[in-house]
Amino acid sequence: MRIFDPHIHMSSRTTDDYEAMYAAGVRAIVEPAFWLGQPRTSVGSFVDYFQSLLGWERFRASQFGIRHHCTIALNPKEANDPGLRTEVLSILPRFLAKDGVVAVGEVGYDSATPDEDAAFEEQVAMGQEHRLPLLVHTPHRDKAAGTRRSIDLLRAAGVPGEMAVIDHNNELTVEDTLDSGYWAGFSVYPDTKMDVDRMVRILQQYGTDRILVNSAADWGRSDPLRVRKVADAMTAAGFDADDVDKVVWRNPVEFFGRSGRLELDEPAPDAAATFAGNSILRGAPAGS
Amino acid sequence: MTGDELRQLLDRELEPAGRAWLAGAEAAVRKDPRVVQTAFPAAGRSVGRRLLAGDPPTGWTADDAARALLLITLGDAAGEQVPDLFGYGDADEQRAVVRSLHLLPPVPGAAELVAAASRSNDRRLVAASLGPWALAHLDDEAVAQSVLKCVFQEVPLTGLPGLAERATPRLSRMLAELAHERIAAGRPVPEDVWPLIERFPPEDTLARIEAEQEHPVPERRAAARAALASRRGQET
Ligand SMILES: [Zn+2]
Numbered sequence: 470m471r472i473f474d475p476h477i478h479m480s481s482r483t484t485d486d487y488e489a490m491y492a493a494g495v496r497a498i499v500e501p502a503f504w505l506g507q508p509r510t511s512v513g514s515f516v517d518y519f520q521s522l523l524g525w526e527r528f529r530a531s532q533f534g535i536r537h538h539c540t541i542a543l544n545p546k547e548a549n550d551p552g553l554r555t556e557v558l559s560i561l562p563r564f565l566a567k568d569g570v571v572a573v574g575e576v577g578y579d580s581a582t583p584d585e586d587a588a589f590e591e592q593v594a595m596g597q598e599h600r601l602p603l604l605v606h607t608p609h610r611d612k613a614a615g616t617r618r619s620i621d622l623l624r625a626a627g628v629p630g631e632m633a634v635i636d637h638n639n640e641l642t643v644e645d646t647l648d649s650g651y652w653a654g655f656s657v658y659p660d661t662k663m664d665v666d667r668m669v670r671i672l673q674q675y676g677t678d679r680i681l682v683n684s685a686a687d688w689g690r691s692d693p694l695r696v697r698k699v700a701d702a703m704t705a706a707g708f709d710a711d712d713v714d715k716v717v718w719r720n721p722v723e724f725f726g727r728s729g730r731l732e733l734d735e736p737a738p739d740a741a742a743t744f745a746g747n748s749i750l751r752g753a754p755a756g757s
Numbered sequence: 758m759t760g761d762e763l764r765q766l767l768d769r770e771l772e773p774a775g776r777a778w779l780a781g782a783e784a785a786v787r788k789d790p791r792v793v794q795t796a797f798p799a800a801g802r803s804v805g806r807r808l809l810a811g812d813p814p815t816g817w818t819a820d821d822a823a824r825a826l827l828l829i830t831l832g833d834a835a836g837e838q839v840p841d842l843f844g845y846g847d848a849d850e851q852r853a854v855v856r857s858l859h860l861l862p863p864v865p866g867a868a869e870l871v872a873a874a875s876r877s878n879d880r881r882l883v884a885a886s887l888g889p890w891a892l893a894h895l896d897d898e899a900v901a902q903s904v905l906k907c908v909f910q911e912v913p914l915t916g917l918p919g920l921a922e923r924a925t926p927r928l929s930r931m932l933a934e935l936a937h938e939r940i941a942a943g944r945p946v947p948e949d950v951w952p953l954i955e956r957f958p959p960e961d962t963l964a965r966i967e968a969e970q971e972h973p974v975p976e977r978r979a980a981a982r983a984a985l986a987s988r989r990g991q992e993t
Contacts, residue, residue, distance in 0.1 A: 566795035
């Protein structure tokens with residue numbers, strides 16, 4: 470089974486997790502830029518974080534045979550710091566131009582403030598300029614309203630359905646999201662948000678089109694193997710192998726593939742260390 | 758490698774789409790140097806990453822070459838743009854900056870950029886830290902540190918015209934001591950350290966390496982004999 474986890478914060482995870490993910494079939498991931506559990510106080514912290522998503526974390530993943538991509542954005546929580554917002558938004562275009570960046574995200578709402586509106590709108594425009602899809606976080610509090618407000622903002626900006634995924638859906642938001650034409654992401658957690666059996670019921674009710682299933686594993690209590698567990702539960706519930714492959718591989722490939730920057734050939738372990746072989750280090754044949 | 762040679766090599770390999778992208782990016786950068794901030798990162802997916810063919814091997818990939826040409830296009834604005842392109846760059850972008858320094862007008866803080874490259878965990882970036890600009894401008898200590906980093910990262914020291922001329926008695930000794938350390942651990946010694954050791958042979962350390970050939974621990978004896986055989990092989 471091949472698995473693509475379209476939302477997982479690997480910077481917070483261990484090499485044991487990478488090994489277990491590979492063993493479970495995970496071959497590609499997307500790590501969205503998000504907040505770190507506590508506020509950052511300067512733009513330099515964002516620069517270093519974005520660099521680590523593009524450099525060290527990609528290297529780490531490659532050593533375990535997993536293709537790492539990321540999304541880059543100012544998250545809604547920290548968009549509420551006005552000085553920081555201006556500075557971070559001004560350096561984003563440099564990062565949105567980079568290889569391995571497959572969407573603008575996580576953007577969206579946390580408390581739905583005017584500052585969050587401004588950051589969201591500005592980043593939607595950046596996504597359009599860089600021809601990147603958008604990964605939209607939805608709030609924990611007042612989720613249904615936040616979801617509808619996100620959909621309205623995307624529509625007003627003219628974002629087509631296939632260029633945005635609304636993430637962290639549940640039973641009460643899934644219809645609004647799918648009816649809007651945008652994609653629907655589901656974060657399957659050990660105890661909160663969405664569990665494996667509820668996820669399977671949603672797939673039974675709404676089908677497999679435009680649905681992304683992710684673990685959203687991070688520094689909180691979470692499980693980097695949740696997507697595999699959903700795949701197994703789908704099989705147990707009578708979905709065939711093609712349905713499972715569509716949900717856990719082809720759907721994320723189709724969505725993030727719109728960036729034109731997915732790289733899905735499997736890196737050999739240590740591939741980054743011997744990238745393209747010795748011969749490319751100095752243009753001299755290996756061993757010469 | 759001059760800018761013109763690089764352009765010829767690259768042009769032979771470019772597909773029409775890549776050629777059009779490069780021409781457009783160069784024109785846009787000429788008009789507004791800040792465009793380089795988003796064109797430079799996009800070079801890999803726009804022109805590809807193939808090794809450019811040549812005999813002797815060019816050592817340049819298509820993306821490195823395209824990025825070098827964008828930097829050359831900056832002209833006098835290079836000094837202003839290049840340090841940030843390195844600072845915000847991923848390993849591929851940083852490598853292109855370091856490889857291009859000798860093609861550009863003076864870049865403020867260039868020695869610090871090269872030193873940062875040599876401290877990287879990316880072997881191709883480490884390899885670039887001993888390029889033509891570095892060998893012509895870095896002080897002895899910085900060259901020595903980059904050479905040691907290459908040896909530790911198993912980056913070959915071959916194909917670096919001018920490196921032997923930068924050897925110092927201190928570098929020769931450090932490499933000989935590194936060779937001895939490897940032998941004492943029963944591990945192989947990369948053969949490309951010997952030409953640099955031979956520039957200023959540290960007789961005492963070399964005598965200790967010779968003595969390792971009779972060491973009671975078999976792995977040490979074997980490592981010493983293999984290392985000294987590769988040393989002799991390079992003399993002939
Ligand atoms: Zn997240």
